[in-house]
Amino acid sequence: MSENHRVVVVGGVGFLGSHLIDRLIGDGHWVICLDNYFTGHKRNLAHLHNHPRLETIRHDITEPILLEADWIFNLACPASPIHYQYNPIKTIKTSVVGALNCLGLAKRIGARILQASTSEVYGDPDVNPQNESYWGRVNPIGIRSCYDEGKRCAEALFMDYHRAHDVDIRIVRIFNTYGPRMAFDDGRVVSNFIGQALRGQPLTIYGDGKQTRSFGYVDDLIEGFIRLMEYTGDDCNEPHNIGNPGEFSMLELAELVQELVGSNQPLDHKPAPEDDPMQRRPDITRAKRNLGWEPTTQLREGLERTIEDFRARMRSGESSSYSRRRRPR
Ligand code: NAD
Ligand code: UDP
Numbered sequence: 308m309s310e311n312h313r314v315v316v317v318g319g320v321g322f323l324g325s326h327l328i329d330r331l332i333g334d335g336h337w338v339i340c341l342d343n344y345f346t347g348h349k350r351n352l353a354h355l356h357n358h359p360r361l362e363t364i365r366h367d368i369t370e371p372i373l374l375e376a377d378w379i380f381n382l383a384c385p386a387s388p389i390h391y392q393y394n395p396i397k398t399i400k401t402s403v404v405g406a407l408n409c410l411g412l413a414k415r416i417g418a419r420i421l422q423a424s425t426s427e428v429y430g431d432p433d434v435n436p437q438n439e440s441y442w443g444r445v446n447p448i449g450i451r452s453c454y455d456e457g458k459r460c461a462e463a464l465f466m467d468y469h470r471a472h473d474v475d476i477r478i479v480r481i482f483n484t485y486g487p488r489m490a491f492d493d494g495r496v497v498s499n500f501i502g503q504a505l506r507g508q509p510l511t512i513y514g515d516g517k518q519t520r521s522f523g524y525v526d527d528l529i530e531g532f533i534r535l536m537e538y539t540g541d542d543c544n545e546p547h548n549i550g551n552p553g554e555f556s557m558l559e560l561a562e563l564v565q566e567l568v569g570s571n572q573p574l575d576h577k578p579a580p581e582d583d584p585m586q587r588r589p590d591i592t593r594a595k596r597n598l599g600w601e602p603t604t605q606l607r608e609g610l611e612r613t614i615e616d617f618r619a620r621m622r623s624g625e626s627s628s629y630s631r632r633r634r635p636r
């Protein structure tokens with residue numbers, strides 16, 4: 308791989324962004340991280356403090372910005388339902404206006420640009436597994452639509468900038484991803500279950516717990532990002548699913564987390580959230596064929612590493628980072 312790309316990572320102090328920056332810095336690139344610190348935290352990049360090839364800028368991507376770069380990764384957007392539903396209008400602005408600004412920037416400077424899209428574009432799917440040609444089943448006016456439709460609109464913008472202005476785009480549809488550095492108070496199921504099990508609290512199951520998800524380990528995802536960014540085949544501008552095809556119910560996940568933590572708490576059943584998808588599993592045929600990519604970390608091993616990270620952070624006294632007082636406008 309060629310060294311010394313200038314890379315902009317928007318949303319770079321978040322969970323996935325910080326792992327991506329670790330990889331880019333490790334590969335010898337120069338990185339500019341942009342973030343408004345809504346759900347991301349400085350501690351995620353503290354180990355790179357003063358690194359000569361990393362610059363961090365507090366910037367809200369709903370505002371334009373002038374920079375020079377070879378690659379842009381757009382990861383800006385709160386990803387957990389409690390975060391993206393907190394200020395849904397801001398979530399839509401971040402996905403739509405943020406994508407527009409990133410694309411305007413990419414067009415002006417001729418940069419290649421990757422959009423962190425999501426399996427949520429498939430909504431509550433009526434086919435399983437989902438491949439990239441499935442158009443999805445999304446409620447356009449529900450409480451998840453600020454996220455789902457924002458991401459769908461961002462994909463449309465990416466494709467239109469590609470068709471109209473020949474911008475060199477990549478779109479990755481990310482399935483549920485977990486790993487070290489997930490925020491304790493994230494609200495997503497893996498961080499909830501691990502936090503609850505380690506604190507000796509009951510694990511909260513929303514609905515009957517039979518709904519399924521496919522959980523991908525963060526290192527596998529980042530490998531997929533880099534391979535897609537470097538891929539230049541005929542269909543490189545088409546969306547690519549990146550996820551682990553292993554499919555688990557929330558009851559199965561709870562049982563596995565309890566076993567790995569060594570806890571035996573009861574389950575605390577709560578009502579299912581509105582529009583909660585019942586199933587989700589990626590068809591990764593395209594990524595396998597084009598990128599030679601497939602996940603290498605299975606759920607048990609990835610959870611063990613994540614539990615280890617949560618334990619260490621709890622021992623070091625890290626507290627929750629998310630505060631409603633810091634809600635961005
Ligand atoms: P995260 O919340 O940890 O990271 C998002 C980052 O974007 C945070 O650092 C946040 O402060 C920043 N941000 C939010 N709004 C912004 C704005 N207006 N301007 C600048 N920065 C802003 O979440 P994550 O899990 O790291 O997700 C990263 C991206 O990947 C998101 O776009 C998300 O939609 C996508 N994604 C993640 C998953 C997953 O399972 N983790 C699944 C599908 C898609
Ligand atoms: N933009 C930006 N940085 C740039 C170039 C553009 O933030 O280097 C923003 C620009 O302000 C606009 C968006 O990207 O809001 C789309 O830009 P484009 O040139 O495609 O459209 P136009 O400015 O003509 O609406």
Ligand code: UDP
Pocket residue numbers: 387388483494495496497499500511512513514516518520557579580583584
């Ligand atoms: N969930 C759960 N208990 C929790 C948090 C989430 O049972 O403490 C369920 C949630 O209802 C959903 C699944 O776990 O069916 C995944 O939720 P998450 O928010 O992690 O991801 P998403 O719904 O966005 O895929």
